[in-house]
Amino acid sequence: MSKAFTRESDDAPDNDEDGDAALPPLPAGSxxxxxxxxxxxxxxxxxxxxxxxxxxxxxxxxxxxxxxxxxxxxxxxxxxxxxxxxxxxxxxxxxxxxxxxxVDSSVHAGSDQVFFGATVGYEDPEGVEHRVTILGIDEADSARQQVSWVSPIARALLKSRVGDVVKLATPAGVREIEIVSVDYRSPA
Structure with missing residues (x-):
């Protein structure tokens, strides 16, 4: 049989037609x-x-x-x-x-509640303050402290308010973090 008519690898996983399997998937129905x-x-x-x-x-x-x-x-x-x-x-x-x-996050300007587009300051159990901005799956960049709205940290923070202590599931176990600030300026 001619090699031109054989698959390169019969063990290769079937990806979708565009090869987007490695790209971040959207949650079903969202x-x-x-x-x-x-x-x-x-x-x-x-x-x-x-x-x-x-x-x-x-x-x-x-x-x-x-x-x-x-x-x-x-x-x-x-x-x-x-x-x-x-x-x-x-x-x-x-x-x-x-x-x-x-989503126009500026409608929440002045609010102390966390919604999509917020830049959130939170304190971990060791007292170290962190800041993350909650953005879309295709625009989040962890190197710039931006997280996707479907990430575990974003899901823990969403709808909480300044002063709330929320539980964050991590590989090392559940950690409690306290929200210390919420800002709705556009991300740089």
Missing amino acids: KNYMTRAGYDRMRAELFSLIDDERPKIVEIVHWAASNGDRSENGDYLYGKKRLREIDRRIRFLTRRMEIAEV
């Missing part, structure tokens, strides 16, 4: 909450891929294909691979934006 800034960044990325990057790669692939033998043509092979990556990302962004629900 909406894709995000801030206006997060939605605008996602939209800008989508239009950049569609209007700038994809046409450049298509041009490179077209030029490389016109050079003849495609089997050993690095520009052609890399270009086709990059096109697949771009198309996969475009499909992902389009799907996520279609189900996005933009």
